[in-house]
Amino acid sequence: MELLEDLSYMAQKWRDPRPLDVNVVNKIAAGEIIVAPVHALKELIENAVDAGSTSLEILVKDGGLKLLQITDNGHGINRDDLPILCERFTTSKLKVFEDLTSIGTYGFRGEALASISHIAHLTVTTKTKDSNCAWRAHFSDGKLVPSKPGQSADPKATAGRQGTQITVEDLFYNVPTRRRSFRSASEEYAKVLDIVGRYAVHCSGVAFSCKKHGDSTTGIATPANATIIDRIRLIHGSPIANELVELSIEDETYCFKVQVFTSNANYHVKRTTLLLFINHRAVESSSIKKALEQTYSAFLPKGGRPFIYLSLDIEPSRIDVNVHPTKREVNFLHEDEIIERICDEVRVKLAGVDRSRTFMTQSLLPGARVSLTAANPEKENEPSTPANSREKRQPQKTYENNLVRTDAKLRKITSMLPPSDLDPSSTKCPGDPTNDDMEYEYSDREHTLCRLTTIKELRAEVRENMHNELTETFARHTFVGIVDERKRIAAIQGGVKLFLVDYGMVCNEYFYQVGLTDFANFGVIQFNPPLQLRDLLQIAAQHEKELAAKECPPDAMTVDTEFDFNWHEVVALVEQQLLSHREMLHEYFSLQISPTGELLSIPLLMKGYMPSLAKLPRFLLRCGPNVNWMSEKECFRTFLTELAAFYVPESLPLKPSLPAAGAEGSSREREDSSLQDIAARRAQLSRVVENVMFPAFRARLVATRGLLRGVVEVANLKGLYRVFERC
Incomplete structure (x- = not known):
């Protein structure tokens, strides 16, 4: 009976909805915007930069949970504006909804200070240029409150310099569940240093300093006149700053500008460091990150990741900043096209840097002795005695199972096959990439922008189905040779592994992707x-x-069939x-x-190749x-x-035998002509597959999971040597 009464009471509650209390609504909103101390600091940094500050001093205690203080030298806040400073949706940067299409500032909703005041004790000390003194105000739940019980809640005059100091104490004091979820103060402080470091790199002309409360040294300190590379050196270290390359892109078609500082092929780490700013707002983008990692996979060792600082400026009318409570994400038009353009420029820049590097090498003849004294000039003229000869260390042996072929010009499988009566290498064919007879005309047709949502969805499906390891294998492979032209199987080397590839299946996926990429621009x-x-x-x-x-x-020919x-x-x-x-x-x-x-x-679809x-x-x-x-x-x-x-490419038949000597003349001529056509096409496809298709796979193929059925590992160099050692 009691259970029925409880169910009846609960049903009555569901039938009688009522509006939430304003205080509850504000705390819910605050929990969406201020998830951790680092999010509160991000909002305060953006407000300070919006106020024209050239110097920001940040003080942190217990990872920001006990104290989070930021002092700037910006315009300050008028004394008359302080009573409404922490009310929700109070902002000077937005008046009508249409203003969102031209937002050029960091903040615009007027929720940051309001949200902080609902979950922390907030104190604001500010002074404008025209004011004779500074004013200090205390806030709680979006309203002015007295600093001590019984006193007036009005702002108090105090000594202070121009600018604003915002002090946040006891963050999440009234949300105990959220406060207990933070594991350690050091972990939160590391997040604070990360966000301060990002803005310190990006905000040219602004000095940053950040330190723990009570420490004499700063965790981050950058002067206002430092360049971007100097800021990266101060925050991330000289090893990164010394290996940076710079590139700038400006595109009138998509109305964007990009400035990039990215590491070259000499530097790599285990995790990608991407400092991404879109219209000067620190954001995250998995699409940009994955595309850049894929671009770098052709230049870095397996598992290596780059350091990238990327600042993207887009026409404000083409970007939507109001898609995330903390403004961590934004949406913008022509995302795929812009990302592709950036990756192409990064690829070209890295390739140019890679070509400019030089290496000192020395070749040793088989059986030649290595002069150990030559490695140490100071001991070169010492007499050879039993004592110092024992000190000489023998060179470390390099085992053959760790040596792999690195030059694609070395001997291939096809060079080991016996010569044929119909030698493909002696036949020149139309469509051969090495044949100068093929002519191309370049038209004046302008590039068409693809704005179709369906094409973007199909491109996204390909990216979501990408197999990272297989894509990296194709991006770094070395072509070995064609194994079977009838079954369309080729051999490639990836690292110390040898793979057999169904290049018919790979071509099918590649040309489908080309169709999506070059849609309307074939x-x-x-x-x-x-x-x-x-x-x-x-x-x-x-x-x-x-x-x-x-x-x-045959017995079904007399009846109707399908x-x-x-x-x-x-x-x-x-x-x-x-x-x-x-x-x-x-x-x-x-x-x-x-x-x-x-x-x-x-x-x-492919220059240098004519389909059958x-x-x-x-x-x-x-x-x-x-x-x-x-x-x-x-x-x-x-x-x-x-x-x-x-x-x-079509599946070619086995090489036919020559026609019999006693065959009729016309029949023999037709067979000779057929043999020559097959030989010519075989030679053409053989050269195209090696010189055009597989280089194209290396440059732009996104290997999907379905291609796993067409790639088989047949040998591993280290495994083979273990077998040989047992023989």
Whole structure:
């Protein structure tokens, strides 16, 4: 009976909602904005910089939980404004909602001081330039309170210098659960030093100092006139500052400017250090961080991470700053394009630095003795005696199982194969990257900005499905050779491991990603004269019909089967679909079809490689039933899937034997011609795979988890030597 009464009482409570008390609302809001002492300090630093300060002094006790004090020399606060200073949503930086589109300051909501006053004891001492004295005020729950019971709550006159000093004491004193969640004061102080260090690097012209209460030395101290590199040296150390490279980017198309100080290939640590500022606001971005780490994977050892300071300025109307309570995240237009542009510039800069490095090397002939005295010039002229000869240390032996091939020009697997009667190396083919016969024309067409949400979602799906280890393997691999042209298998070396790769599967994924990256900006392969679309579709239909007849059992040829349908109707339907979408195909995919049904061009996805045009009829026919023309996202996905399959190198047959000597003349000539065509295509693909495709994989392939099925580790150098030692 009591249980029924309790349930009835609870149900009554749910049926009678009532507004929360204002004090409860304010404490909930404060808990969202001030999560830890470091968040309170971040808000206070931003307010001080907004006030035009050139010097900030920060004092911390017990990680900021007991005391958090910041003193600046900014404009100060008028005495008349102090009563409303800590009221929620009180700000001078925002008047109407539309002002959010042009926010150029750190704060704008007017919630920082209000939130702090609800969970700590807050004291503000301030003096403006025109004031004769400073004013001190105490706040609690957003309102003025007396410093001692029985006194007036009005601000009191006091001695002080121009600027503002904000003192936060006993943070979270009325939220015991939150206060108990902090593990140690030293850990919170480390977070405080991190956020102070970030702003100390970024805020040029502002001096910073931060120390613990009672300590005589400062944890961070930077002068106002220090450069960015000097600030990085003072805060993060000389080893980082000595290895920095600087680059600046300015793009009128996307309306942004970037300044980057990033470590070169000589410096690396276990965790990435990214100081990211967007419109001078310290923020976090997993997309930017992952993209930069992927860029560096081609330059740093396995597990190595860079140091990066990146300041991104975007036109205020293109950025949304009101997406996170603590302003830790922001959203901006053309995020993928801007990130890609930054990574490209970083890659070029790092490659240039890498080429400029020089190394001193010395080669030793087999069997030559190493002169130990030459390593120590002071002992070079000493006489050789048994005493000092025992002091000479023998050179440390380098074991062969730790030596790997590092020069891609060294001997490959293909050089060990026996020569063939049809030597591919003696044949020059169209499409060969080393052949000068291929000509390209550069048009004046401007780059098209992709603003389609569906394409951005498809790109994000690729990034989310990325396999980091496999991507790094492709980014740092060395091509060994083609193992099987019919099964499309090649061998690559990654570190001390040897892998067999299904390059047909890898090409399929790579060309799909190229389709997403270069969407609406493809090159063009033009047909002169144009090809008849209907003729190509009929060729594909005839081929499919013949394949269906071969797969159909002989005893089933007399009855209706799934293959027995009107192919002429299929051709007409597919032709109608392509013609009805020809404007979209031309605009987005550079696949141009005339109103009369002539195929004028197809997209060019890779310079130096011509896909097999024998696959073109089947590609066009499959665009009918295999492309979802009803949904935009699925249409793009399925069409790019079919386009990637068309671009995958075809599986070549085994090398045929030469025709018999007694064969008829015309038959022999046809077979000779066929052999020459196959040999020419084999030579072409062999050179393209090695010189064009795998270098492209190294530069821009994002290896997804699905590619794990197409990559097999077949040897490990250290493991092989362990086997040899047992033999």
